[in-house]
Amino acid sequence: MRSITRRTALGGGAALLSAPAIVEKAGAQSAFDWRRFRGERIEVTVQLSPRGQLLQQAGKEFEDLTGIKLGLEVVPEQQHRQKTIVEFASGRPSFDVTEVSLHVNKRQVGKARWCADVKALVADPALTAPDFDFADFGEGMVKYATQADGRMDTLPAFADYFILYYNKELLAARNVEVPKTWDEMFEAAKRLTDASKQVHGHVGRGLKNANVVLWSSYLLGTPQRDMIDANRQLITDTPDAVWAGETYRKFLRDVSPPGSIGFNWNECQTTFMQGRAAMWVDGIGFAAPLEDRTRSRVAGKVGYALVPRGPGPEHHCALFGAGYGIPEASRKKGPAWLFIQWALSKPMQLRMLADGRGVPARASPFRNEEAIGRSHFPREFFQTLEASSKIARAGLPEIVPVTQFRDVVGTALTNTISGADVAAELKRATAEFRPVLEQSERET
Template structure:
């Protein structure tokens, strides 16, 4: 491990507060320490990847390190990095990991370096790195079950409540703070003769699981697997979440919702035909585009409603990690500090390239005032950051999970019994999970 001291490695086992205290102390840190080195970076094709390419020269001039930045389409990138990790000779020194898809796989194989040791080393971490600036939800999301932090949080996708201000005001409906209040408000607003509905949400199998998990996170259970890594999607809490899903999609949403993914939901909301929509924050930009959206300037933003026992929003996102097999861990860590530093995270927000994992960017007055979004948007992000929890279970066969549970959810829209569907789906998926746990 290039440039990493034995003392730094030992400090990696300490608790986070001690790590941060040491990292922010006076140090012999030097951005030019690894000048002349070259690293390779592999990220997904996205506005964030484009931003890294556009500003790459800044990193090279700051550090003297040359960085090759490769951007690969999302699905191909996920396949590429797993193949290369498994080979033991990845071509990249910094790689993007979709935490909601590959976290468990990457963590279980210990393919990435535990960056706690890097954070702790005062000669390797800039004094103004400010680890605490990353949202609590994202810090937890980037940490494996055994305590290893094998990625640095990059960007977040919080599920929030979008609402049409005009439709709510016309019926004197307050912005809901509970699921029951949201359903009641949706039914008051509904006017099927005008094709106006109180709610719109994902109904198509696989995609719909992330809406269902938004309900589950509000119960006393919150998780879909227990501490023994066993599936628990047939409990009273999971069935309660399924009942909520059923009534919102069957009784308060447009006909045909059984086939809706996020794009159909977005289109319906943009046309002014739905009053409320719970989905990812990343879908906000088109809503404020006056050339495309009938609701531009009329959109309200709020945290998701509270459940009967807890108040959490579903979280998805990505982290950037350093392969354990890389011989350039020091230079790679310098890249992570720059790429996910306060300046670049604020640029991400200003460019509309995503929601940064750092909280300070959401308070940056220049970014806020120059944004097409109202201040309510940023307040919602700040409020969502500390209550965010993983919206999918951290398992290897996550796609199969979404297909199996998603089919059960879709069946309930047609009138199937929620308890029977969840019990059958759980029984069908349980051996798949058990087999993956044994083989991985």
């Protein structure tokens, strides 16, 4: 965990859009008092990601705009989820704003009513700036952040589509075309692997829990697509699920670096950045460091494409996302709401998009051709993002025990990398998790 300091905020990498522009635009709303809570201090906790790092780098802008002191911690993904749930359950969370993974904790947070309904805050002109423009948030993302009972207990922050990253230089050297199907990708990865140079055709998540979203990317390309059926029954040991598991195993065992069994997204990103992997399927929000010439050996050489097609009739990519929520237990809901407005303002969301840090929940950034044109990301990146939005489908089932689901299925997948039979592992995992899901569904 790292708390933001003034020095950290000032020392972060330069963003595409100038910081003063954000402060100036917000401050120009003379009818709205951004400094009504000056002198207060709020605590914010977000996940370690390009989005979290953007907030870390720009934090002083919020302090200058509002006069509110900002304590902001950036915590690795899985530890962050554990921390927030433990603190919520205690009834005394240490934070006033938290990032909530909608694909993991939406139903859990909603069922417990841990976060305040932000609809009331949006409707309050004394607390919401006149240029906030709630209608600018995409309808799909608003629905994603809304609970079944109609409460919107987070404001949607970003979507994350899985895409195919590829090293243009490595593919060109072997005269390999960008693959359009998973089978083509595996054959390409075999051709691109050169163990003598420590270069592999593919890198992907092997670590249990984290690896389920790669397996689900394969499953989305089958006729089955989903992990639970229309009757809310678990279907993770079917022929399609086994095909996805076998595809996962051969990519991780045959064309990925040694040690991939312990890789999460950050190890994959580092491997790709070092030029030691030709192809990588993961979230589009992890693109920014790849184009950082001070850190990445592949900057300017990265290609972006849709995830390959599977054997099914429809083409899908995995969708994930998050929102920012305010605990019901917080005594600083006003200052916390100002932070969320600033963090998810039009300029900050445009900054996220143009700097390659993720897919904003707002619609307006996609219409800003001037900013996109000045981005250091190629046009191909934005074209892939737009095309992915049209084929995106939830990459995890929307269930309360989703973390346990990822642990159980993820362990099975990890076992297959070590040589275990795919069908047997998925049958065992399904039998283990099915009663957990059934109990959860009865309680929901």
